[in-house]
Amino acid sequence: MIEKFTLDRILAGVLGCLLCIQIFLLLFYNLRDTRTLINADAASAIYHFMEVIDNGTLNLPDWNHTTTLELDSAFLFAVPLYYVTHDMFLAMGLANGIFILLYFWVIYRIMKLNDISLRWIFSVLILTFTPWAVGMLDYFNMMFYQASQYTVKTLVPLVLILLVFQIMKFDFKDRKERGEFIATLVTYTILLYSTSLSTGIYTIVCGIFPIIMGVMYTGICNKFTRPKWIRLSCLLLYSGGIFLIGFMKYKELYPSTSKYNLNITLAAEFWKNLCANVVGFFQVLGALPSMNVSGMSMQGIVLCVKFIFCIVLLACILSGTRKLNFTQKQDLLNNLLTYICLVNLFIVTIYDTRYGSDVMQYRYYIIMIIPLLILCGYRCEFYFKKMHKYQHGAFCCGFLAFLLVIIVGNNRTVLSSLHNNDYAVTICDYLDTLDVESVIFIDDQDTTALCRGIDHSKRYGCFSSAEQQLQTQICTYQASNQGAFYGDKNVLAVVDGVNLEDVLPEEIARQYTLIGAVKWFNIYYCDHMLIP
CATH class of the missing domain: 3.40.50 (Rossmann fold)
Incomplete structure (x- = not known):
């Protein structure tokens, strides 16, 4: 027991150091001169919000919008920060720093409220913050760099999950817990309203709806008490109300903003679309290259490790799905995370996400990636506890080697790209x-x-x-x-x-x-x- 306790503390300490290094690197990428790695998508978003600032309104006359109004991005915090720094690139870097802290807090609290050990909390945070893929529409750029167009969309369902567990576990007579709940609710309100105003129904369908399904299913199976049902119902109705307020404003101000509409996949294109979706899942985490890479090179080894990890993540979805068994007591965290994955997999399967191309727009997977990483950490905690004590040391060494390969490989790609443009x-x-x-x-x-x-x-x-x-x-x-x-x-x-x-x-x-x-x-x- 003492040996295991010591091993756990050592592992948590090492993982904590790796997490600090990864967060430091993210902050370094964002606070340096980011103009040298700017891409066309981020540049267009920056130009948009500089015009918003100059004109003092989101409703720019005669503006040719993209598929989103881009408020649910780094600009949510970057615009007010710009009035302090007078430098949009610095303001975006600071805004991304705020989002990094928010992700840290939300993921940490979700996992802590479910009694997950520090080693797996730190592991999930490392995997969340590592730059899996670098490019205009890739994970790093969409989540934690420059415009970060998916950072709010992905954070909203995570904050809702945190609110659900606060309702389930908090004693609201406790001043500290009540204060944390209020702070979380205020954060959720701001984020949900901004994404509803900016992107319309995307986040509610891909992020909020699966959580509603998971809460309802688990509540029925586990027979939640009446007070819990009332509180959870109020939270879900509140979510719907905030969404409707933002969405109605979106339709009022920008009735024809979206340039693209997803269509149901044609029968003749179904298998082609399905294959593109499978490839896209590996692409979103940078596990498949777009150019020839030597299998024995450093980059080739990193790609192989990423590919294996993607298979592990798919296995976690299957494992989580197997636990959705009506005859047994349900695990709320497993259900919420699994439903997010299943709903998003269904959406990319039934809809044509290729827009006439041979490859899918794999950024659509990003909203489910962090819930999937949390699910992976949750399942690993379960299996780790079942291991024999002599297996713990070997597993820990192998897992640390995996993390080191991922951290070094992913950050090496970013560092080599810093002056691309x-x-x-x-x-x-x-x-x-x-x-x-x-x-x-x-x-x-x-x-x-x-x-x-x-x-x-x-x-x-x-x-x-x-x-x-x-x-x-x-x-x-x-x-x-x-x-x-x-x-x-x-x-x-x-x-x-x-x-x-x-x-x-x-x-x-x-x-x-x-x-x-x-x-x-x-x-x-x-x-x-x-x-x-």
């Missing part, structure tokens, strides 16, 4: 030396979006030589396809080696003067806008 910073620094109102890139939408997010002192647009017109992109004004939108003094950025006369009408091209070059772009100047 620093060319856009160099371009903006050069353009800052010019006395111009606007910059038009020829046939380069990505660089246009990056510079628009980095530099808010000018207007950036993209001209299509094939269509011979300015393009309207999402997260900008509808009028951005008209030359008058950009003012008078402007420059054109043309890839070196491309003649201006080949991409613009001759009468326009000859009025622009070559004034310099930056990176692989030649810069041409004119004191009035000639593009219609």
